[in-house]
Amino acid sequence: MSKQSTETMLKFIGIDGEMPAKRDAKIRAEDFGEIYADYIKSKAKEQSSRCSQCGVPFCQSGCPLQNNIPDWLYLSAEGRLKEAYQLSAQTNSMPEICGRICPQDRLCEGACVIEKSGHGSVTIGAIEKTLTDNAWENGWVAPLKPVSERGLSVGIIGAGPAGLAAAEALREQGWQVSVYDRHDRAGGLLMYGIPNFKLDKKIVERRIDHLKDGGVEFVLNTNVGTDISFNELRKKHAAILVATGVYKSRALQVPGCGVEGVIEALPYLTNSNKLGLGDKVKMDTAQDKHVVVIGGGDTAMDCVRTAVRQKAKSVTCLYRRDQANMPGSARETQNAMDEGVNFEWLAAPQSIHDKDGQVTKVRAVRMRLGLPDRSGRQIVTPIKDAEFDVKADMVIQALGFTPENMGGLNSDLRLTDYGTIKAHPTKFETNVPGVYAAGDIVRGASLVVWAIREGRDAAAAMHQYLIEQTTQIAAE
Ligand SMILES: Cc1cc2nc3c(=O)[nH]c(=O)nc-3n(C[C@H](O)[C@H](O)[C@H](O)COP(=O)(O)OP(=O)(O)OC[C@H]3O[C@@H](n4cnc5c(N)ncnc54)[C@H](O)[C@@H]3O)c2cc1C
Ligand code: SF4
DSSP states (O other), X not given: OOHHHHHHSXXXXXXXXXXXOBOOHHHHTTSOSOSBOOOOHHHHHHHHTTOOOOSSOHHHHHSTTOOXXXXXXXXXXXXXXXXXXXXXXXXXXXXXXXXXXXXXXXXXXXXXXXXXXXXXXXXXXXXXXXXXHHHHHTTOSOOOOOSSOOSOXXXXXXXXXXXXXXXXXXXXXXXXXXXXXXSSSSOTHHHHTSOTXXXXXXXXXXXXXXXXXXXXXEEOSOOBTTTBOHHHHHHHOSEEEEOOOOOEEOOOOSTTTTSBTEEEHHHHHHHHHHHXXXXXXXXXXXXXXXXXXXXXXXXXXXXXXXXXXXXXXXEEEEOSSOGGGOSSXXXXXXXXXXXXXXXXXXXXXXXXXXXXXXXXXXXXXXXXEEEEOTTSOEEEEEXXXXXXXXXXXXXXXXXXXXXXXXXXXXXXXXXXXXXXXXXXXXXOBOSSTTEEEOTHHHHOSOOHHHHHHHHHHHHHXXXXXXXXXXXXHHHO
């Protein structure tokens, strides 16, 4: 490391890690606005200077996109904000989105060396978000301009982060790109799953407009397999990317779960987001209700916090393992606790009870953590005679998602035992030539940053395929 960079960096001993200011829990629970403020520029610079510039940057390995974090932290600490943004944008199609919603505690920041030595991680995500928001504000985000126009076209099924990342990369190379989605808006779960208080929808719309301005065509309200067949798309485009995500909800399997008031998480969150976008939606909100959410992942946290904002009388989360074993982001769980959510850890639902067909309570049982199973996760067993009741007018099932039946889309696609699409691990080609797949439909329910990574990798392989097709056509 040069003397100059030693002077700029390694400030972690004298400067504490500091996240951007969070709005007061009571105030933010009154609305759906994002909860973190931006860093002021001097704070982003100061926080970047805490990086220890280690020889082996574990943060980079912890980031699914292998972002060159130490270098853009250095540029940011030097006040070279435009260059810092440009470097971060080289590996990430949506840095401002990842900076907001990656579970950094499990990824880049969890791997940060100064975190391991007890100084508290560099606030990588918050800096990445600030750099990119600042770049948008200053007009530094370059318009999407293809290197040259090429004749062949690509059809992308699914306008979630995997599809959008691939669309951008392919359009940059000059291919004609059409993105099909069954929803009325693009964005996938960025638009209709993740609530506004984590990711403002204007941020997603800005990215989509950027693609539209660069010539990407969006064909919305189009369910591929129903409104247009896969084979028709195949004939229309030289290559196809399937980026359809996973949408089949895991259902609660206890007596009584068919009664009124027991609902699925995703339609609940989708409708809430639609309301926030100004759409006219008929939905049962949580207002004045005792709400019980079952599950411990990101979806469960989004449901409890949405219910708080809809002015529920009480919100309780039931999760069968303990807090340390929750699959969602620890930060989001803390945010939910601060906003008044009551957590019942080591508790599993046993039965749902009703009056005249309307849910009235959930009977739950205390669980005990046991030895790890073959996958390494501790097994849980119910404790005898440890039942308790939780009052409920609304029960939200947030137990995760599995793939829908892909046979309806194309029966030739080879699937895994879990129903996800089998694809090459780095090129993402399926068993059908010219058909690629990426994101949750390959990996199973995962993260936005992984969807972006796979969308980018699939696009790189599709680009090569399309070049070969072009050469073949020219030779014919
Ligand atoms: C409630 C919730 C909260 C989450 N929070 C976080 C978080 O905080 N951080 C994080 O990193 N990850 C989070 N995730 C996970 C993340 O959203 C997903 O991993 C990511 O969106 C997957 O991207 P994708 O592009 O593969 O699929 P999706 O985002 O699911 O997009 C798929 C798109 O395909 C469309 N589609 C499906 N079938 C068809 C068809 N036949 N024809 C046309 N269109 C079709 C869908 O309408 C959808 O728009 C969350 C997930 C949920 C459900
Ligand atoms: S993309 Fe996500 S994991 Fe990678 S540096 Fe940004 S916040 Fe961290």
